[in-house]
Amino acid sequence: MTDDHPDVDDLDLTGWVVRETVLDKSRFVGVVMRDVELDGLITNLTVNGVEVTAYVEAELDRREPVRVLLRSDDLDDLREAWMVLQAGWAVTTERLRRMGEGAAQTSVGGEWSAVQTLRHLVFVADAWLRGHVLDGPLAYHPLGLGASFMDGRQLGLDPDAHVTLDEVLAVNAERVDFVTRVLVAATPDTVGAPVRELPAGSFPAPQPGRTLLDCLHVVLNEEWAHHSFCVRDLDRLESGAAP
Incomplete structure (x- = not known):
């Protein structure tokens, strides 16, 4: 035990929800974990002596x-991936319209609602792509939604705005079109070239040498991850299992 990393013994944490928490190099010894969900950036996870990350990744x-x-x-792979992702979102969008505005605004288990998820993807496109490749001052759409650890107001966002499904879909469609055009126009030479650096105080933090490929990977992975979360929560809503 150290002052920085104390041991924790004999606690009953049944029903706890832990969010946005770093647990690197933690050990859980002699614990009881039943009906537990883990979502996040998880690598090198050993369960009862078995490193399970590779199994989980292969199954996903x-x-x-x-x-x-x-x-x-490879750009062709990324273009194909983007088409697959948008086809999935098209199905989910129709599902949301069928389920109605109430479902689109409903948070399941403390997670973002579908509308909030779409607002976040607007912000992702602005922050990770538009700001890096467009000339002129960096501007985030006010209906975008940043991560919980950010103060979006400092970036011109309005996190408390009431946004309807139709409103966010209209803005999101513009961002989808922009990402599509960037993917179509990219070449093997431009995709590996550094993008323009963002000013201090922006998001993401300035990083010399960041390439267009780096930005595209973030945007596409965010699209995949948040679509998966959205579908998961809509399934729970429709099944009546939403907490």
Whole structure:
């Protein structure tokens, strides 16, 4: 035990929800974990002496083959992945319209609603692509929604705005079109070239040498991850299992 990393013993954490927490190099010894969900950036996870990350990743790839394309550095793979992702969102959008505005605004288990998820993807496109490749001052759409650890107001966002499904879909469609045009126009030379650096105080933080490929990987992976979360929560809503 150290002052920085104290041991924790004999606690009952049944029903706890832990969000946006770093647990790197933690050990859970002699614990009881039943009916537990883990969602996040998880690597090198050992359960009862078995490193399970590779098994989980392989199963996710089997269920959603688009994940393999998302990891590629090949532009044709990324373009195909983007088409697959948008086809999935088209199905989900029709589902949302069928379920109605109430479902689109409903948070399941404290997660973002579908409308909030779409607002976040607007922000992702602005922050990780538009700001890096467009000339002129960096501007985030006010209906975009940043991550919970950010103060979006400092970036001109309005996190408390009431946004309807139709309103966010209209803005999101503009961002989808923009990402599509960037993917179509990209070449093997331009995709590996550094993008313009963002000013201090912007998001993401300035990073010299960031390339267009880096930005595309973030945008596409965010699209995949948040669509998966959205579908998961709509399934829970429709099944009546939403907490």
